[in-house]
Amino acid sequence: MCSHSPNCRVPAPPIFFLYLLLICVLSFTNVNSQVLQACTAATDCGPGLFCGNCPALGLNQPICTRGQPTLPTSLVNGLPFNKYTWIVTHNSFSIVDAPPLPAVQRITFYNQEDSVTNQLMNGVRGLMLDMYDFQNDIWLCHSFRGQCYNFTAFQPAVNTLKEVETFLTQNPTEIVTIIIEDYVHTPKGLTNLFTSAGLDKYWFPVSKMPKKGDDWPTVKDMVQANHRLVVFTSDPSKEAGEGIAYQWKHMVENEPGDPGVQQGLCPHRKESKALNSRSQSLFLMNYFPTYPVEADSCKEHSAPLAEMVNTCYKAAGNLLPNFIAVNFYMRSDGGGVFDIVDKMNGHSLCGCSTVTACQGGGPFGSCKNISVPSTSPVTNTAGSFTGSVQFSKSASSVLQPNCLLLVVFYFLQSLVAAVMTKNL
Ligand SMILES: *[C@@H]1O[C@H](CO)[C@@H](O)[C@H](O)[C@H]1NC(C)=O
Numbered sequence: 001m002c003s004h005s006p007n008c009r010v011p012a013p014p015i016f017f018l019y020l021l022l023i024c025v026l027s028f029t030n031v032n033s034q035v036l037q038a039c040t041a042a043t044d045c046g047p048g049l050f051c052g053n054c055p056a057l058g059l060n061q062p063i064c065t066r067g068q069p070t071l072p073t074s075l076v077n078g079l080p081f082n083k084y085t086w087i088v089t090h091n092s093f094s095i096v097d098a099p100p101l102p103a104v105q106r107i108t109f110y111n112q113e114d115s116v117t118n119q120l121m122n123g124v125r126g127l128m129l130d131m132y133d134f135q136n137d138i139w140l141c142h143s144f145r146g147q148c149y150n151f152t153a154f155q156p157a158v159n160t161l162k163e164v165e166t167f168l169t170q171n172p173t174e175i176v177t178i179i180i181e182d183y184v185h186t187p188k189g190l191t192n193l194f195t196s197a198g199l200d201k202y203w204f205p206v207s208k209m210p211k212k213g214d215d216w217p218t219v220k221d222m223v224q225a226n227h228r229l230v231v232f233t234s235d236p237s238k239e240a241g242e243g244i245a246y247q248w249k250h251m252v253e254n255e256p257g258d259p260g261v262q263q264g265l266c267p268h269r270k271e272s273k274a275l276n277s278r279s280q281s282l283f284l285m286n287y288f289p290t291y292p293v294e295a296d297s298c299k300e301h302s303a304p305l306a307e308m309v310n311t312c313y314k315a316a317g318n319l320l321p322n323f324i325a326v327n328f329y330m331r332s333d334g335g336g337v338f339d340i341v342d343k344m345n346g347h348s349l350c351g352c353s354t355v356t357a358c359q360g361g362g363p364f365g366s367c368k369n370i371s372v373p374s375t376s377p378v379t380n381t382a383g384s385f386t387g388s389v390q391f392s393k394s395a396s397s398v399l400q401p402n403c404l405l406l407v408v409f410y411f412l413q414s415l416v417a418a419v420m421t422k423n424l
Pocket residue numbers: 102103104149150151
């Protein structure tokens with residue numbers, strides 16, 4: 001460094017500072033970077049991308065990563081609902097920045113980082129919601145033993161369901177699935193809840209759900225009938241009682257939590273039939289560790305997720321999951337959950353390596369040539385949404401530009417040097 005060399009000329013502080021600032025500003029205004037290019041903010045990256053880091057995989061600076069899947073229905077629209085794969089957020093409501101109840105310290109784990117509205121805008125099409133009786137209402141709560149407490153509560157479920165209603169109204173060709181971990185015992189509690197959120201008009205009737213593993217109606221038919229909200233409950237009494245589909249009558253599912261991320265295995269959840277039973281039409285793949293760790297999820301959503309999809313595909317007798325449920329869905333080292341879901345849809349919908357290679361209306365197996373197969377979301381903006389990811393406070397620390405710190409550091413250093421030179 002300068003101070004150790006007797007012949008060193010201390011640069012004029014203001015000029016040196018301005019020079020560094022210029023470099024910083026130039027490196028900041030690298031708008032429209034593509035996947036894997038360096039960035040300092042989401043506005044540096046192209047549409048559908050955001051700026052993320054993955055120190056868990058040894059990355060030491062933020063890069064543009066995908067933030068949205070390609071909407072498969074924008075390319076292949078005529079197939080049964082159960083041919084498609086959708087991203088599901090595990091505990092969609094357990095959001096890092098969610099304010100606690102007044103004067104209460106919340107004690108729980110968090111699973112997501114942006115609002116449910118934003119999740120939907122980013123192409124998430126399945127929500128896992130835990131619902132409890134609480135304060136004479138139904139609340140979203142991350143709790144235990146079927147009891148919600150003021151320190152595990154998030155908010156009244158109707159607020160989140162109203163976000164879903166707004167989304168479905170504003171996007172008349174989209175279909176959303178809600179999977180409820182159901183601790184509600186109030187008679188007709190869920191029925192009244194969905195009605196007061198205005199969601200009854202989009203309700204997919206349980207009587208129209210296929211039995212014995214048959215195909216669902218096509219997504220086109222579901223949209224035409226406006227049956228665009230598919231709801232499942234974990235409470236078996238509510239299918240006959242309230243017309244809310246009992247989850248494991250209609251889908252198979254692997255183990256949630258740690259058993260679901262153990263490489264090479266894909267055991268079925270105990271409430272579910274065997275994954276290859278074919279008596280249910282839908283397949284939910286859980287892929288999240290029991291204890292969610294924000295900083296590790298980018299690593300989990302890279303190669304290990306692709307391997308687990310293969311493992312579960314084989315465990316289900318060569319069937320791809322319809323839903324992939326994850327924590328911190330947008331975190332990855334580049335393509336993440338979005339890339340994997342695109343590939344799954346390509347495989348199932350048109351027999352191509354990824355869904356953007358599907359030729360609309362072409363025969364199965366006829367694929368478009370796509371130049372950069374793994375990470376090219378911006379070459380096809382079909383079905384692109386305008387959502388964004390605003391990381392919560394705790395997450396944004398990994399995105400701080402080192403450049404600015406460097407400027408401050410050099411500025412202070414040159415000030416000190418200038419003062420010392422003057423004194424000598
Ligand atoms: C939270 O609930 C506990 C009982 O479970 C109660 O003692 C406490 O006063 C509540 N706190 C607030 C701020 O409502």
